[in-house]
Amino acid sequence: MFALVDCNNFYASCERLFNPALRTSPVVVLSNNDGCIIARSEEAKALGIQMGTPVFKCRELLRRHKVAVFSSNYPLYGDMSSRVMMTLAGLAPDIELYSIDEAFLAMSSFGRYDLTEYARLIRRRVRQHTGIPVCVGMAPTKTLAKVANRLAKKNPHYQGVCLLDRSELIASALAMTKAEDVWGIGRQSTKLLSLRNITTAADLAAAPAPWVRKHLHITGAKVQAELNGISCLPMELVRVAKQSICTSRSFGKSVSTWEELHQAVATFAGKCAVKLRKEGAAASLLTLFIGTSPFDDQQARYWGTKTVSLQYPTQNSMMLIRAAQSVLDLLFRGGYAYKKAGVIVSELSPLALAGRTLSLFADEAAADSEQSKKLMLLMDGINQRYGRGAVRIASENAGNWKPNQDCLSPCYTTRWGDILEVKG
DNA sequence: TCTGGGGTCCTAGGACCC
DNA sequence: TCTGGGGTCCTAGGACCC
Numbered sequence: 001m002f003a004l005v006d007c008n009n010f011y012a013s014c015e016r017l018f019n020p021a022l023r024t025s026p027v028v029v030l031s032n033n034d035g036c037i038i039a040r041s042e043e044a045k046a047l048g049i050q051m052g053t054p055v056f057k058c059r060e061l062l063r064r065h066k067v068a069v070f071s072s073n074y075p076l077y078g079d080m081s082s083r084v085m086m087t088l089a090g091l092a093p094d095i096e097l098y099s100i101d102e103a104f105l106a107m108s109s110f111g112r113y114d115l116t117e118y119a120r121l122i123r124r125r126v127r128q129h130t131g132i133p134v135c136v137g138m139a140p141t142k143t144l145a146k147v148a149n150r151l152a153k154k155n156p157h158y159q160g161v162c163l164l165d166r167s168e169l170i171a172s173a174l175a176m177t178k179a180e181d182v183w184g185i186g187r188q189s190t191k192l193l194s195l196r197n198i199t200t201a202a203d204l205a206a207a208p209a210p211w212v213r214k215h216l217h218i219t220g221a222k223v224q225a226e227l228n229g230i231s232c233l234p235m236e237l238v239r240v241a242k243q244s245i246c247t248s249r250s251f252g253k254s255v256s257t258w259e260e261l262h263q264a265v266a267t268f269a270g271k272c273a274v275k276l277r278k279e280g281a282a283a284s285l286l287t288l289f290i291g292t293s294p295f296d297d298q299q300a301r302y303w304g305t306k307t308v309s310l311q312y313p314t315q316n317s318m319m320l321i322r323a324a325q326s327v328l329d330l331l332f333r334g335g336y337a338y339k340k341a342g343v344i345v346s347e348l349s350p351l352a353l354a355g356r357t358l359s360l361f362a363d364e365a366a367a368d369s370e371q372s373k374k375l376m377l378l379m380d381g382i383n384q385r386y387g388r389g390a391v392r393i394a395s396e397n398a399g400n401w402k403p404n405q406d407c408l409s410p411c412y413t414t415r416w417g418d419i420l421e422v423k424g
Numbered sequence: 425t426c427t428g429g430g431g432t433c434c435t436a437g438g439a440c441c442c
Numbered sequence: 443t444c445t446g447g448g449g450t451c452c453t454a455g456g457a458c459c460c
Contacts, residue, residue, distance in 0.1 A: 011432085029427035030428090033426095033427090034426085036428060041438065042425070045448080052427090052428090053427090055426070055427085056427075059426085072428085098459095099460045101460080183456070183459080186458050187456080188457060188460090218433095218434070219434070219458080224438085244430090244432090246429075246431075249428090249429080250428065250429090290440075295427055402428090429448090430459105430460090433456105433457090433458085434455105434456085435457105436445090436454095436455095437452105437453090437454095438451090439452080439459085440450085441448100441449080441451100
């Protein structure tokens with residue numbers, strides 16, 4: 001048995017936690033750059049606000065119903081997430097951290113427990129320790145646990161808990177679930193399935209397996225097997241090392257000068273370097289992309305992307321910034337209104353190995369690893385203690401590209417300065 | 425005026441090898 | 443006139459997830 005614990009309207013719930021006056025009012029959280037709505041409280045959903053709606057299309061609705069609007073505050077959500085996960089880790093022998101607001105728990109050793117009661121306990125405990133409301137779905141496979149969780153969320157009479165442990169229960173749950181709402185079935189698969197009149201999860205479970213294997217490939221075949229109670233997706237107990245790290249942003253205002261793009265690109269490369277050091281990895285490839293708005297029909301469009309290999313694997317901010325900026329010189333075209341840029345580092349190797357990677361430029365590699373390692377360590381230490389950006393590489397500079405964040409809440413749980421501000 | 429960010433896995437097809 | 447068979451590796455792009 002697997003349990004899937006999923007936080008309700010997670011980002012909206014985090015914002016509400018520290019603002020009890022909003023307990024019963026509609027709350028929405030915006031994407032980066034205050035562009036789209038990416039989280040909604042139940043009250044906001046009831047107003048008909050759809051997931052992913054651009055804010056400018058529903059500004060009037062938000063105003064009319066006095067919806068509380070927040071820019072996204074990832075330090076806050078990340079910290080609340082780890083508190084939820086810590087609580088969950090104490091409630092089952094094995095836990096898989098699936099996303100910022102979801103975890104799978106291994107329930108197979110709970111044979112003698114009343115699982116429904118235990119699921120209720122999980123809900124109570126997380127609520128008590130963190131204030132975050134969650135729903136719990138339990139079933140013999142992960143995909144079915146997802147189905148169960150979804151039912152628990154959508155139907156109030158489940159009171160946040162749904163256990164699918166008998167075949168009649170599973171069958172009726174599948175009949176109630178649309179195929180497109182099954183985990184792993186996206187837009188394209190839905191289109192394909194509907195051509196074959198496969199519209200519910202029950203239809204999908206009963207479809208001819210060879211057809212599913214052929215058209216939905218191995219991923220779809222696993223989904224189908226899981227719906228039929230055959231577990232194909234094991235618990236992933238250890239977080240696997242990242243294969244790539246990306247930092248990208250849409251710009252608050254469009255940018256057309258070489259100088260400003262250089263600042264943005266340096267900042268993104270610098271952030272990638274910090275993430276690399278946190279991950280304990282070094283990168284061998286760097287990709288840069290820059291582009292104009294895909295929505296603006298008036299302006300000329302441009303999308304440029306290029307990948308270069310670095311001389312040796314590195315996590316050094318200066319190396320990565322220099323590399324990114326030199327790629328920018330290749331990609332940059334004058335006369336465009338740039339709206340977005342990003343840096344991806346990939347071909348990651350654990351730093352311990354990276355230091356020993358053979359290089360034609362062994363001296364440079366050695367100098368890089370020894371001296372700059374100390375410098376980077378020092379930089380990270382200072383920024384950890386005195387706040388992000390206390391020291392930075394000079395070319396990392398804010399400009400017109402800086403994303404909008406007009407409704408940002410304080411980092412209530414991760415910044416002393418913000419707490420004092422709240423108190424004051 | 426205004427439309428997110430960060431990932432993974434899979435497949436097809438090309439390049440290349442003997 | 444007629445031009446093999448078997449394999450690996452790499453990459454781009456698609457699909458999906460939250």
